[in-house]
Amino acid sequence: MGARLLEGKEVADRIGKDLAVRIAALKEKGVVPGLAVIIVGDDPASVSYVTMKGKACQDLGMYSLTVREPADLREEALLHLIDELNRDPKVHGILVQLPVPGHIDVGKVIAAIDPKKDVDGFHPTNVGKMLIGEDGGFLPATPYGIHVMLSAYGIDVAGKHVVVVGRSNIVGKPMAAMLMQKGIDATVTVCHSRTRDLKAMTLQADVLISGIGKALFITADMVKEGAVVADAGSNRIDDPSTPKGYRFVGDVDFDNVKEKASAITPVPKGVGPMTIVMLMSNTVLAAEGSLER
Numbered sequence: 103m104g105a106r107l108l109e110g111k112e113v114a115d116r117i118g119k120d121l122a123v124r125i126a127a128l129k130e131k132g133v134v135p136g137l138a139v140i141i142v143g144d145d146p147a148s149v150s151y152v153t154m155k156g157k158a159c160q161d162l163g164m165y166s167l168t169v170r171e172p173a174d175l176r177e178e179a180l181l182h183l184i185d186e187l188n189r190d191p192k193v194h195g196i197l198v199q200l201p202v203p204g205h206i207d208v209g210k211v212i213a214a215i216d217p218k219k220d221v222d223g224f225h226p227t228n229v230g231k232m233l234i235g236e237d238g239g240f241l242p243a244t245p246y247g248i249h250v251m252l253s254a255y256g257i258d259v260a261g262k263h264v265v266v267v268g269r270s271n272i273v274g275k276p277m278a279a280m281l282m283q284k285g286i287d288a289t290v291t292v293c294h295s296r297t298r299d300l301k302a303m304t305l306q307a308d309v310l311i312s313g314i315g316k317a318l319f320i321t322a323d324m325v326k327e328g329a330v331v332a333d334a335g336s337n338r339i340d341d342p343s344t345p346k347g348y349r350f351v352g353d354v355d356f357d358n359v360k361e362k363a364s365a366i367t368p369v370p371k372g373v374g375p376m377t378i379v380m381l382m383s384n385t386v387l388a389a390e391g392s393l394e395r
């Protein structure tokens with residue numbers, strides 16, 4: 103193995119310890135940080151993410167509320183639920199697990215969340231703040247976690263060419279917006295399904311970040327020798343040799359890419375734990391913010 107392993111789990115555990123101190127300070131002031139997670143439908147991957155988020159809250163001694171709704175929930179009912187949570191003082195962060203079923207307008211749902219409780223950082227107010235480089239908003243947990251993890255390993259992206267594969271509102275777009283900011287100073291290229299000659303792009307990456315959601319899509323021939331590779335993918339693939347008959351793999355063909363990269367995140371225990379801990383961090387920040395209002 104050539105590459106250094108970027109162990110998100112270890113960085114996340116250290117951040118969790120710092121959060122525990124801030125949570126204890128909040129509790130002394132009578133505030134228990136609270137996160138409400140809403141899930142509509144029973145998509146197995148979403149159920150598993152939501153379970154992990156609730157467990158992370160409990161492990162840190164935070165208040166956790168998981169609201170599970172059926173897939174045929176009416177949009178109006180979801181908006182009403184969000185309105186209730188916006189007004190609930192025990193809840194500092196609200197998250198609607200995405201994707202939501204097709205009959206629900208996701209834009210309307212996100213816009214209904216109080217921006218001060220939008221710990222996903224998906225509300226247009228928070229997206230706008232991130233894009234213009236204004237403090238005081240929330241940064242989306244996955245790209246935020248990738249940036250914090252790279253920094254924790256001393257990987258400075260300033261002046262480097264970062265190639266992001268995928269343009270989702272959850273990973274690709276906010277990742278690009280974050281890393282291009284003044285002071286972070288990466289040169290960013292965003293690739294997507296319509297990119298012509300993707301390999302020619304990825305081969306230019308000093309830092310390659312994938313959030314495309316396709317199992318083992320980034321192969322070794324697409325990676326420059328010595329590149330840093332971060333994998334935000336978590337894709338379920340069939341594997342009859344495992345007890346459950348399936349396992350999760352990233353977007354990156356880890357076993358082969360690790361021979362070319364200088365540093366790489368594993369799946370699991372790479373970007374995933376960073377996403378969860380940055381969500382917790384945003385919720386603690388929201389709770390701290392509630393004291394100032």
Ligand code: GUN
Nearest residue numbers: 197198199200201222272
């Ligand atoms: N679905 C996949 N990732 C995320 C995330 O970070 N937040 C929400 N709300 N839904 C997701």
